[in-house]
Amino acid sequence: QVRLVESGGGLVQAGGSLRLSCAASGLTFSTYSMGWFRQSAGKEREFVAAIDWGGAVTRYADSVKGRFTISRDNAKNTVYLQMNSLKFEDTAVYHCAGRKFLLRITPDEYNTWGQGTQVTVST
DSSP: OOEEEEEOOEEEETTOOEEEEEEEESSOGGGEEEEEEEEOTTSOOEEEEEEOTTSSOEEEOTTTTTTEEEEEETTTTEEEEEEOSOOGGGOEEEEEEEEESSOOOSGGGOOEEOOOEEEEEEO
């Protein structure tokens, strides 16, 4: 059974940092490109960051460039999202997602999803 399990969310003050983790099981992790997406109340799910299966290529939404860093450890079947200089508008449920091989940035192109972890940034 394929599973993605996020952790690391929580409540943080604006300007603070959080590190999200997503542990994968039931798949050959090193063949999957991984993405982070977020969804806040009343809004559509939006792309945050993605990393290719080998970890050599990354992509970021303009809104998080320079503040967030995506990385992966294929030995641990885990992808991370380091979030620094957090802003109120970063408040959302963050989901990790996976797809075989090629990196993509649209949610519809991912077929494996985690349940999400809540990130709340207070002002």
